[in-house]
Amino acid sequence: MAAHIEVKALLVAAVSSGQGKTTVTAALARKLARQGKRVRVFKCGPDFIDPMLLERASGAPVRSLDLWMVGHDLCRRQLAQAAAEADVILIEGVMGLYDGTPSSADLSREFGVPVMAVIDAGAMAQTAGALVHGLRDYGPVEMAGVIANRVASENHAKMVAASLRDIPLFATLPRQAKSLPERHLGLVLPGEVGDIDQLLDNLADQLVFDDAAWERLRPVRIEVPPAAEPQAPLLAGQTIAVARDPAFMFIYPANLDTLRQLGATLTFFSPLAGQPVPAEATAVYLPGGYPELHAEALSQASTWQASIRSAHAAGLPIVAECGGMMALADTLADQAGAVWAMAGLLPGAVAMQARLAGLGSQGLTTAQGVLRGHTFHYSKLETTVEPAAYTIKHPSAVQGEAWYRVGSLAASYFHAYFPSNPAAVAALFSRSAA
Known part of the structure; x- marks a missing residue:
C-alpha cells in the first residue's frame, strides 16, 4: 500500500x-x-x-x-x-x-x-x-x-x-x-x-x-510516490553561465535544479552590471525578464555585449528565452519608443507594444521529445531569420512561437520548463547540438 x-x-x-x-x-x-x-x-x-x-x-x-x-x-x-x-x-x-x-x-x-x-x-x-x-x-x-x-x-x-x-x-x-x-x-x-x-x-x-x-x-x-530514477549526468563537466539580475530574472527554480541534476556546474553573472560571460563557461543561459525597463543600461554595457559576441563566435551554446532573446537582437525599442542598440546576435528589431503579443502553454518538438513551457510577452521581433521550428500551442495544437537558430544561438519567446524533458535540455546546452 x-x-x-x-x-x-x-x-x-x-x-x-x-x-x-x-x-x-x-x-x-x-x-x-x-x-x-x-x-x-x-x-x-x-x-x-x-x-x-x-x-x-x-x-x-x-x-x-x-x-x-x-x-x-x-x-x-x-x-x-x-x-x-x-x-x-x-x-x-x-x-x-x-x-x-x-x-x-x-x-x-x-x-x-x-x-x-x-x-x-x-x-x-x-x-x-x-x-x-x-x-x-x-x-x-x-x-x-x-x-x-x-x-x-x-x-x-x-x-x-x-x-x-x-x-x-x-x-x-x-x-x-x-x-x-x-x-x-x-x-x-x-x-x-x-x-x-x-x-x-x-x-x-x-x-x-x-x-x-x-x-x-x-x-x-x-x-508519497516511489523515489525518482536518478538523472543521467548528460551535462557532466559543463559550466553554464546564467544571467541573473533585474533584467533577467524570470527563471523557474526547477530549471536550475534540472541543470544541476544533469551534472552541470552553474555560475551567475549580471549583464546589467556590465559583467562579461564568465571565462569558465561552456554554455550560456539568458532567461527572460524586463530588458525593456533596462534597455539604456544594457545598450551601454559594452563589456557584456563584447563577451556574448565572443562566446557566440567561439561556438558556445547560448539559450535565450524571451527577454534574453530581446537583449540579443540588433535593437530594442522601449515603451516610450526610444530605440537602443542590443548585442546583435539575432538580426532584427524588437519593439514593445500595448497589446499582449503571446500568452499560454506551448510545447517544442525536439529529437528527444516534447519540451513543455509557456509564453507571455508584450513585444514583437521583426527579423529576416527564418525560424528553425515553431512551438505548438496547448491544447489547440496550432502553431505557436518561432524558434530561431543562428549558429550556436537558440532563441525564442518560448519559456521552457526544463524538468519536462531533461534530455532535450541537455542537448540544447551541448556543443554538439549547437
Whole structure:
C-alpha cells in the first residue's frame, strides 16, 4: 500500500483574475507563518512574478504546479515533499477556477485539495452566495470556504456570510488603501518595493480570520510516490553561465535544479552590471525578464555585449528565452519608443507594444521529445531569420512561437520548463547540438 502524508492544504481560487487571489494568498501565508506554522506555497500554472511575492510572504521557496507543463508525477512529488516539511500547503490558482486546460479545478480534484474561494465583495453582498455555490457545483469541487476581499464593514461581512449558507466564511480582508504595485507583465518585483515586508505584515494584520473554521479544516492525504530514477549526468563537466539580475530574472527554480541534476556546474553573472560571460563557461543561459525597463543600461554595457559576441563566435551554446532573446537582437525599442542598440546576435528589431503579443502553454518538438513551457510577452521581433521550428500551442495544437537558430544561438519567446524533458535540455546546452 502506498504511503501517505496528511497535511492541511488549500487551493486558493476565484471566479476570474483580478479578484485578489495573490494578495489573499500572500496575506494568509504571512499570517500563518507569523503564528509559527511552517507554510509552503505553490503557484498553479506558468508564472514567475507571483511566486517571488509568495516566497517573500511565506519565507519558503515557491514552485509551480501544472498538470500539463509540470506533469502529474512531478506535481505529486513536489506536494509530497512539501507535506513532509510543512504544517500548511497553500496553492494559488490561475485565472478563474475552471479556466484553462487543465484548470485549477482539475488540480484540486486530482490531488484532493479543497478550494478556498476568494471573492471580490466590494460591489456585492448576498449575491456572493450565488457566485460561490456556482463555483462549487459547476465542477463540482470540494469547497472548504470563502475569503471575502474588499469588505467594507462588519455588517457587510455578516451579509456575505449569511448568503453562503452551508459554506463557511473563512476570513475577510478590507479594501486596501495601498495595493501591491503592478506593471505590464504583472506585479512589480518584491525587491523593487521598499516597504514590501510592511505591506505584507499589514495585509496579514487586516486578514480577519476564523480560527474555529481553520481548526475544522480536514487534513489532505498526499500520496508519497516511489523515489525518482536518478538523472543521467548528460551535462557532466559543463559550466553554464546564467544571467541573473533585474533584467533577467524570470527563471523557474526547477530549471536550475534540472541543470544541476544533469551534472552541470552553474555560475551567475549580471549583464546589467556590465559583467562579461564568465571565462569558465561552456554554455550560456539568458532567461527572460524586463530588458525593456533596462534597455539604456544594457545598450551601454559594452563589456557584456563584447563577451556574448565572443562566446557566440567561439561556438558556445547560448539559450535565450524571451527577454534574453530581446537583449540579443540588433535593437530594442522601449515603451516610450526610444530605440537602443542590443548585442546583435539575432538580426532584427524588437519593439514593445500595448497589446499582449503571446500568452499560454506551448510545447517544442525536439529529437528527444516534447519540451513543455509557456509564453507571455508584450513585444514583437521583426527579423529576416527564418525560424528553425515553431512551438505548438496547448491544447489547440496550432502553431505557436518561432524558434530561431543562428549558429550556436537558440532563441525564442518560448519559456521552457526544463524538468519536462531533461534530455532535450541537455542537448540544447551541448556543443554538439549547437
